[in-house]
Amino acid sequence: MALDPIISAGVIYSSILVLLALGLTLTYMTTRVPNFAHASFATIGVYIALVVTRVWDASPYIALPIAFAVSGAVSLALYTFVLKPLIRRGAKPAIQMISTLAFDLVLIAAINIAADYIVHLYDVTSREFTLRSYDASFADLPMVLFVSPVLIAAIVFCLHYVLHRTKFGIAMRATIENPDLSSVVGINVKMVYGVSWFVGGAMAGVAGVMMSLWFQGDPSLGTFLIPSIFAASIVGGFASLYGAIAGGILVGMAEIFGTRIIAGEFGSWLIAYRPLVPLVFIVITLLIAPKGLAGVDWKNLARRLHVTRS
Amino acid sequence: MSLGPEVTFFVDLLAIYSIYIIINTSLNLEFGYAGIPNFGKVLAVGVGAFVAAAIPGRIFASMAGIEGDYIADNIAIMSGVNAWLVDNTGIGFTVFFVTLGIAAAISAVIGIATAYPAIRLRGDYLAITLLALAEGMRIIGINYADIAGGTLGVQLPDPLVWLPADLRFPIATLGLVAMATIAMIYSDRLIRSPLGRLLRAVRDNEVSAESLGKDVTRARVKTIMVAAAMAGIAGAMYAFYAGSTIAFAYDRINWTFWPFMMILIGGLANNRGVLVGTFIFVLVRKLITFYKDSVQEFVPFDVVWLDYLLLGVILIVILLYRPQGILKERATPTIHIEGHHDTPVYVRLKNIARRLVYG
Numbered sequence: 001m002a003l004d005p006i007i008s009a010g011v012i013y014s015s016i017l018v019l020l021a022l023g024l025t026l027t028y029m030t031t032r033v034p035n036f037a038h039a040s041f042a043t044i045g046v047y048i049a050l051v052v053t054r055v056w057d058a059s060p061y062i063a064l065p066i067a068f069a070v071s072g073a074v075s076l077a078l079y080t081f082v083l084k085p086l087i088r089r090g091a092k093p094a095i096q097m098i099s100t101l102a103f104d105l106v107l108i109a110a111i112n113i114a115a116d117y118i119v120h121l122y123d124v125t126s127r128e129f130t131l132r133s134y135d136a137s138f139a140d141l142p143m144v145l146f147v148s149p150v151l152i153a154a155i156v157f158c159l160h161y162v163l164h165r166t167k168f169g170i171a172m173r174a175t176i177e178n179p180d181l182s183s184v185v186g187i188n189v190k191m192v193y194g195v196s197w198f199v200g201g202a203m204a205g206v207a208g209v210m211m212s213l214w215f216q217g218d219p220s221l222g223t224f225l226i227p228s229i230f231a232a233s234i235v236g237g238f239a240s241l242y243g244a245i246a247g248g249i250l251v252g253m254a255e256i257f258g259t260r261i262i263a264g265e266f267g268s269w270l271i272a273y274r275p276l277v278p279l280v281f282i283v284i285t286l287l288i289a290p291k292g293l294a295g296v297d298w299k300n301l302a303r304r305l306h307v308t309r310s
Numbered sequence: 311m312s313l314g315p316e317v318t319f320f321v322d323l324l325a326i327y328s329i330y331i332i333i334n335t336s337l338n339l340e341f342g343y344a345g346i347p348n349f350g351k352v353l354a355v356g357v358g359a360f361v362a363a364a365i366p367g368r369i370f371a372s373m374a375g376i377e378g379d380y381i382a383d384n385i386a387i388m389s390g391v392n393a394w395l396v397d398n399t400g401i402g403f404t405v406f407f408v409t410l411g412i413a414a415a416i417s418a419v420i421g422i423a424t425a426y427p428a429i430r431l432r433g434d435y436l437a438i439t440l441l442a443l444a445e446g447m448r449i450i451g452i453n454y455a456d457i458a459g460g461t462l463g464v465q466l467p468d469p470l471v472w473l474p475a476d477l478r479f480p481i482a483t484l485g486l487v488a489m490a491t492i493a494m495i496y497s498d499r500l501i502r503s504p505l506g507r508l509l510r511a512v513r514d515n516e517v518s519a520e521s522l523g524k525d526v527t528r529a530r531v532k533t534i535m536v537a538a539a540m541a542g543i544a545g546a547m548y549a550f551y552a553g554s555t556i557a558f559a560y561d562r563i564n565w566t567f568w569p570f571m572m573i574l575i576g577g578l579a580n581n582r583g584v585l586v587g588t589f590i591f592v593l594v595r596k597l598i599t600f601y602k603d604s605v606q607e608f609v610p611f612d613v614v615w616l617d618y619l620l621l622g623v624i625l626i627v628i629l630l631y632r633p634q635g636i637l638k639e640r641a642t643p644t645i646h647i648e649g650h651h652d653t654p655v656y657v658r659l660k661n662i663a664r665r666l667v668y669g
Binding site: 088101112227 | 335341574617618622630
């Protein structure tokens with residue numbers, strides 16, 4: 001079966017963006033601080049996949065649970081040891097944002113040191129490497145093409161189930177809505193926040209493993225994705241998990257297919273400017289609908305469009 | 311005559327210190343006094359450097375009648391231009407100052423344009439937008455080779471080329487020190503002006519400032535404009551000082567993250583804190599670079615990452631345990647009181663000079 005490689009690229013990239021935007025939005029909804037270190041949690045996943053495949057000679061999919069645990073733990077550490085004390089001391093949101101930037105710097109440095117160590121200890125390329133050849137294949141197509149959307153559907157289903165059907169999920173939604181009132185009725189707000197940060201980071205780690213099977217791995221990989229992740233979350237409204245899913249698909253598809261279409265019309269030199277696509281999304285969203293897709297009153301909009309048409 | 315390594319070390323230190331003083335003063339205006347989290351500080355610095363890379367070289371080349379493609383034959387054109395500049399010092403300086411003006415103007419316009427989508431929204435949206443759009447500046451700089459040579463970079467004309475080689479960097483450094491002093495005095499005066507008071511009022515309580523009929527958005531736009539112009543001048547001067555520019559050099563860590571770190575070490579909303587914080591940071595980094603090689607033998611990884619790791623941890627510790635920095639923000643007297651401890655530095659210097667002249 002012949003499949004235009006751009007379709008696999010679009011599906012995989014959008015899936016990764018959805019996962020990253022979901023995690024970022026989840027942490028933002030709880031503590032209300034945009035986490036600039038989020039992309040580096042994914043880079044950790046990339047390096048775990050590298051160690052699992054090249055050093056342990058195992059399937060890259062074994063890295064999924066490990067990355068889930070490690071990135072989640074790192075994310076939880078950021079919340080517990082940096083953000084929680086800062087919030088307790090009444091630090092301003094801007095100071096909290098700077099602390100996540102500082103944490104990102106520490107992570108980038110640690111990942112680079114780890115990359116150098118991997119070369120030193122195992123004699124394995126740890127910069128600008130690719131793991132595509134280690135991926136299994138299904139119907140002559142890379143396995144990650146099927147795994148990434150299925151995995152995301154499963155994660156979204158689990159999240160939805162937990163948030164709407166379990167006691168803990170209802171407590172979580174209540175905390176997001178009104179932390180003070182929730183703590184009055186006996187919900188452990190800090191525990192809820194900690195769990196959200198763990199899950200948010202863990203999802204980024206899982207996204208990182210899938211990134212390693214598609215992109216060229218490098219310590220700087222996460223840094224390049226930051227504008228896209230934030231664009232997806234802002235397009236989604238930064239306050240709704242379903243918005244993040246829609247934002248991730250929209251930005252991911254626009255980056256892959258939009259660039260292809262525009263480059264086809266105006267010339268291939270435009271391909272290099274693909275990283276500007278998420279910036280355009282950020283600017284347009286903030287100018288037209290600052291609350292994102294989730295904040296638009298669709299029924300009202302449809303009615304108004306209908307009125308103007310007739 | 312040749313300069314010893316100690317002198318070169320000191321001149322280098324002073325040059326980078328002055329550049330960062332200009333940038334940090336502008337960031338302190340935005341973040342310390344007005345509460346605008348400009349996470350895209352690198353944008354204005356980079357735009358200034360790009361202006362210095364793209365404009366004066368072309369002007370000189372056309373004046374000197376040197377033909378050729380400015381980017382492709384950059385090195386040949388620049389050696390021709392520099393040879394021509396030896397005999398045309400006056401024109402060299404004129405174009406240099408005009409370039410600074412253009413850099414300031416373009417940086418200010420781009421600064422407002424990039425802040426515009428989010429200026430009325432919550433601070434975190436503004437921070438995300440500025441950070442993301444600053445990445446856009448880098449992408450354009452790397453891919454659009456006509457600006458600054460893309461991935462290869464460009465050489466800049468040197469208005470000080472007529473000086474003996476040994477004196478070129480010390481004299482250029484003096485120019486940087488002079489510009490840093492002007493930036494410091496300007497910011498000191500701005501803070502004491504009605505606009506400065508308004509900025510602090512907006513920062514501390516936006517709603518109450520608005521309820522008194524103050525136009526909060528307009529005050530923010532003014533601050534961003536002024537700060538971007540200052541950072542643009544710093545970027546252009548750094549490009550002239552270094553003699554070359556490459557888009558890769560204008561990254562988030564060097565020109566956004568370090569400035570934030572320096573003003574947080576010294577103390578937000580305190581210009582003396584900027585002087586202290588920048589000095590400590592620049593000195594420590596310079597010493598790290600100086601002694602890096604002796605540590606490199608003992609570790610199997612690049613020492614630069616240990617540097618980043620340490621600085622990141624230090625910043626987190628500062629934010630947790632000393633968020634006000636070394637020097638706290640102090641009340642700013644807006645009228646001048648003789649002998650008051652908070653008399654601005656420039657007023658004190660003026661008084662000393664007056665006493666020296668008139669006895």
